[in-house]
Amino acid sequence: MDLDLPSTLRAFERDGYVILRELLSRAETEALAAALAPYEAGRPMGRNDFEGERTHRVYSLAAKGEIFMRLAENPRVLSLVDRLLLPSWLLSNLQSIRIHPGETPQPWHTDDGFYPIPRPRTKLAVSTIWAIEDFTEENGATEVIPGSHLWGDETPHDDARGAIKAVMPRGSVIVFDGALWHRGGLNTSSATRLAISPQYCQPWLRPQESQLLIAPPDVARTCSDRGRSMLGYGIHPPFLGQVEGMHPLRLVDPSYRHHKTQDHAVAEQVLARPKAVM
Numbered sequence: 001m002d003l004d005l006p007s008t009l010r011a012f013e014r015d016g017y018v019i020l021r022e023l024l025s026r027a028e029t030e031a032l033a034a035a036l037a038p039y040e041a042g043r044p045m046g047r048n049d050f051e052g053e054r055t056h057r058v059y060s061l062a063a064k065g066e067i068f069m070r071l072a073e074n075p076r077v078l079s080l081v082d083r084l085l086l087p088s089w090l091l092s093n094l095q096s097i098r099i100h101p102g103e104t105p106q107p108w109h110t111d112d113g114f115y116p117i118p119r120p121r122t123k124l125a126v127s128t129i130w131a132i133e134d135f136t137e138e139n140g141a142t143e144v145i146p147g148s149h150l151w152g153d154e155t156p157h158d159d160a161r162g163a164i165k166a167v168m169p170r171g172s173v174i175v176f177d178g179a180l181w182h183r184g185g186l187n188t189s190s191a192t193r194l195a196i197s198p199q200y201c202q203p204w205l206r207p208q209e210s211q212l213l214i215a216p217p218d219v220a221r222t223c224s225d226r227g228r229s230m231l232g233y234g235i236h237p238p239f240l241g242q243v244e245g246m247h248p249l250r251l252v253d254p255s256y257r258h259h260k261t262q263d264h265a266v267a268e269q270v271l272a273r274p275k276a277v278m
């Protein structure tokens, strides 16, 4: 099923989020959980209230299996990201979040709060949280405050007035503006709530995770063209991201000049500009 992009984007701009339901099959969510299992085994819980002291997180998933990059490249989600951020946007973070029974609510926060630009502000980032297990009223479904992406310096009330829970079946995803106030919920159930969260940022910002260290050229070689671009093997015109004054894809693909990638197409558009990096 294709998205109705105009109405989805209108809802996103109004509320600061949209929920896309059941984009993944049960088999796909099970495969993601299975790929995660070896990294979760024996892992300590989070180090503080924000990470969650009854929460398991696995960071830097970009290099922990092609299946995670495929999730970050989901075409329906990217059809939105492509319209919300500038071409050559970047993957900022790719992590899993398993909230265990007894976990308390996470502090309210935004995912772009570490960029020192006054609010309300131009769009800096888009986050997604995929339900790999059902998100329910009881098990810690992400809570969001609709419309709060448009706030200035206000902060949420402790009683979470106006918040809604992103209750959704496994395989669904909540896509939200990085400026939207949200938090992981409390888990009063007897089961875990597993999420995977790819987050994207404008190409002129520093990503949260250092993707070029997480996925050096040998790893990038195994990625799709789109994957390489979002990891930072690309140019934000005319020359952000250059290496030795040249396009970073040359480090990954010696035949870079001879086939067309999305990056290449972007770079071609700026050929006419002085100092464009190719």
Ligand SMILES: O=C(O)CCC(=O)C(=O)O
Pocket: 050, 097, 106, 111, 129, 140, 141, 142, 143, 182, 183, 184, 185, 195
């Ligand atoms: O787990 C969730 O539902 C939200 C987590 C979150 O927002 C974060 O850790 O930044």
